[in-house]
Amino acid sequence: MTNPLPSEYLAIDAGNTRIKFGRFTFAAGDVLPVCVASGHVMCGQPLPAAALGSPVTGRLQAVLSGSNPPEIERLAREWPDDLAHLAVVTDRTTFPIAVDVESPSRVGLDRLLNAIAALRLRQPGQPVVIVDSGTAVTVDYVNRSGAFAGGAILPGIGMGARALHRYTAMLPLLAAPGIAAAPPEVLGRNTVAAMSSGLYWGHVGAVRELANRIAESDPGDPPRLMLVTGGAGAVVSPHLERSQEWPFLPLQGLVLAYLAGNGG
Numbered sequence: 479m480t481n482p483l484p485s486e487y488l489a490i491d492a493g494n495t496r497i498k499f500g501r502f503t504f505a506a507g508d509v510l511p512v513c514v515a516s517g518h519v520m521c522g523q524p525l526p527a528a529a530l531g532s533p534v535t536g537r538l539q540a541v542l543s544g545s546n547p548p549e550i551e552r553l554a555r556e557w558p559d560d561l562a563h564l565a566v567v568t569d570r571t572t573f574p575i576a577v578d579v580e581s582p583s584r585v586g587l588d589r590l591l592n593a594i595a596a597l598r599l600r601q602p603g604q605p606v607v608i609v610d611s612g613t614a615v616t617v618d619y620v621n622r623s624g625a626f627a628g629g630a631i632l633p634g635i636g637m638g639a640r641a642l643h644r645y646t647a648m649l650p651l652l653a654a655p656g657i658a659a660a661p662p663e664v665l666g667r668n669t670v671a672a673m674s675s676g677l678y679w680g681h682v683g684a685v686r687e688l689a690n691r692i693a694e695s696d697p698g699d700p701p702r703l704m705l706v707t708g709g710a711g712a713v714v715s716p717h718l719e720r721s722q723e724w725p726f727l728p729l730q731g732l733v734l735a736y737l738a739g740n741g742g
């Protein structure tokens with residue numbers, strides 16, 4: 479008799495600013511793994527014991543991936559061996575998705591994990607635009623045949639805020655969560671308000687332009703599905719027509735990628 483698959487997963491996504499994690503169940507009939515708890519720490523920080531699946535109940539499998547190789551290496555090295563078994567999911571050759579770009583091995587794992595999850599949300603033959611608004615922002619395309627087909631990479635809101643401060647003499651440093659707390663007035667009547675307007679609406683506009691151009695580059699039916707994720711996903715999603723926000727998309731894709739590489 480073969481071992482049953484784990485009943486629960488602890489998925490960990492090491493990004494460029496934060497490490498995001500969540501506990502997931504995934505039962506027959508679920509479209510995607512279902513998040514039952516989630517959290518994050520800044521890069522360089524230890525994961526809290528509770529996040530590591532302590533106490534372990536049932537069969538818990540930990541899975542680790544992301545776009546930050548040194549952080550993945552550190553987390554794997556620091557992993558306590560008395561807890562859930564950890565699988566580092568970085569072997570893209572077993573990922574359940576075709577990758578149709580010049581150098582498939584160079585695509586960020588976070589982009590592929592999003593695309594793997596997107597395949598479960600689309601209708602057959604439906605193309606998908608995926609917006610991931612984090613440290614960097616990606617606007618990616620899963621084509622009608624279900625391949626990751628490339629996309630666009632641009633600076634995130636926080637990076638834009640830091641760049642405005644760093645490369646000018648007079649502009650202050652604004653914090654990204656503050657900028658994104660509420661849609662700012664488009665006409666900023668002081669420096670901070672003008673920077674907030676530019677960072678916020680510039681981000682929304684850039685993402686909308688890219689998403690529209692990507693969709694127009696491959697016209698046809700059925701119309702594209704638009705999925706939004708990432709730390710600033712909640713900022714852009716309300717401004718993008720017919721978009722859906724999936725805050726745990728890369729973590730859900732990570733569980734699927736693990737299962738595909740382990741007979742699931």
Ligand SMILES: Nc1ncnc2c1ncn2[C@@H]1O[C@H](COP(=O)(O)OP(=O)(O)OP(=O)(O)O)[C@@H](O)[C@H]1O
Nearest residue numbers: 493494495496612613635636654655658708709710
């Ligand atoms: N509450 C928030 N409101 C708005 N923007 C936010 C918020 N939190 C984070 N951000 C933006 O998202 C960025 C970090 O997002 P996120 O945590 O998804 O990325 P990450 O983990 O660093 O990176 P990666 O994209 O590599 O996974 C910040 O730099 C900022 O631009």
Ligand SMILES: CC(C)(CO)[C@@H](O)C(=O)NCCC(=O)O
Nearest residue numbers: 545584585586587588589614631
């Ligand atoms: C673009 C980011 C930073 C987005 O997190 C990440 O996916 C990455 O470092 N990618 C490597 C380059 C590429 O995807 O083509």
Ligand SMILES: [K+]
Nearest residue numbers: 493588610612
């Ligand atoms: K990301």
